[in-house]
Amino acid sequence: MTAPTHTTSAPTPTTPVTVGGDLHGPVIDWFDAHARDLPWRRPEAGPWGVMVSEFMLQQTPVNRVLPVYEQWLARWPRPADLAKEAPGEAVRAWGRLGYPRRALRLHGAAVAITERHGGDVPTEHPQLLALPGIGEYTAAAVASFAYGQRHAVLDTNVRRVLARAVTGTQYPPNATTAAERRLARALLPEDERTASRWAAASMELGALVCTAKNETCHRCPITAQCAWRLAGKPAHEGPARRGQTYAGTDRQVRGKLLAVLRDAVAPVPQAVLDRVWDEPVQRARALDGLVSDGLVEPLPGGLYRLPMT
DNA sequence: AACACGTGGTG
DNA sequence: TCACCAAGTGT
Known part of the structure; x- marks a missing residue:
């Protein structure tokens, strides 16, 4: 279940923990000094x-x-x-x-x-x-x-930090891989309290310093051992991320429909909803989708509202 | 595995 | 302007 790591004995040379030296101390110290007060x-x-x-x-x-x-x-x-x-x-x-x-x-x-x-x-x-x-x-x-437990917390920020600091690439893969989970587990400090602080600290580093664009390496506590920077910050290779187009999609229509219902204090007639989008087929599909998702409740008489049941 | 799913800020 | 990005989940 948990990867065997050893803080009290010499790490095995092939252990990923040793890649780039110790990351935990500098990152946690940086977090203690720079974490946002959220x-x-x-x-x-x-x-x-x-x-x-x-x-x-x-x-x-x-x-x-x-x-x-x-x-x-x-x-x-x-x-x-x-x-x-x-x-x-x-x-x-x-x-x-x-x-x-x-x-x-x-x-x-x-x-x-x-x-x-x-x-x-x-x-x-x-x-x-x-x-x-x-x-x-x-x-x-x-x-x-919330509970200070020891878990690999692998979000987009941590994935990017590990990709750069350890793997030496500009960006992580599009989808989380088994190799990333393995690496995150291997890097997890043995001590529960240290592990939970590392989770928060590495995430914050990705959010504030090791950002997707315009990263500020001069403010980074582990810049000296960052594999990506040491390699000359090579540009990302491989397929570009799939663009999340929005204009003209069902998502946009759903958003407009829901905005009307959010602001309404009483059930809304279909005729009012019809005004948010010209194309009737897409409009009907979007409304049906909202109903089947449980986000909208249809009432008798062609009325709609947010789900009250 | 690939897609759908909202919204607003930014360069 | 418009593509990219922001602490993912469910199917």
Whole structure:
């Protein structure tokens, strides 16, 4: 399950831990000096605050999450508070964070926590993984950040840091590979407290210094041992990332439809929804998709609203 | 494995 | 301008 690493004996020469020397100390020290003061990192946030932040931060920048996070926690300070609400209230409070299915899943996770875990965010990785909207990354993040456990927390920031510092490439592969997971596990400090600090620190380094564009190596605590920089920062080879085109897609139509429903205080007639998009086939497909996803509730008489049941 | 899934900031 | 990017998950 866990890779055998040894902090008290001499590392095996082939152990990846030795690649580039020790990364943990410099990165953790840098984190202690430069970490952002984010609300979900304060002790008052608790496991629920950590979990809410992780849902919101899935593919959404910190700056846009901050205000919604504060309102969310003020309104629903415990999982049971959210579980009592209609799912549509979660979708409405989600606002314009994007990917509103996350709001639905966070609500579903709150219900499951209330039913199965007595209202407390579960502490074990498998229990977290079983909740809706929580995948490998989020389960590890909550277990590590909220409970101080030892898990490889492999998000896009950490993947980029490891790709550069250890592997020597500008970017990680498009999809997470077994080799990346193996490397992340091998680099995990043995000590639980150090491991959880390393997880947060390496992620923060990727977010603030070792960024996708315009990385600032002169501010990096491990620049001297970074394999990519030592190799002369070679440009990325291989297939470019698949562009996420948006204009004209179903996603854009769904976004427009949902925006109308979020702002409505009463059920909306189909005729009103029809105004958001000219093309009738795509418009109908988008609305059907929202209904089948549970984001929209159809009512008799051609009326629609956010799901209240 | 490849795609769908929102939204807004940035160079 | 527009392509890329931002603490992924589910199918």
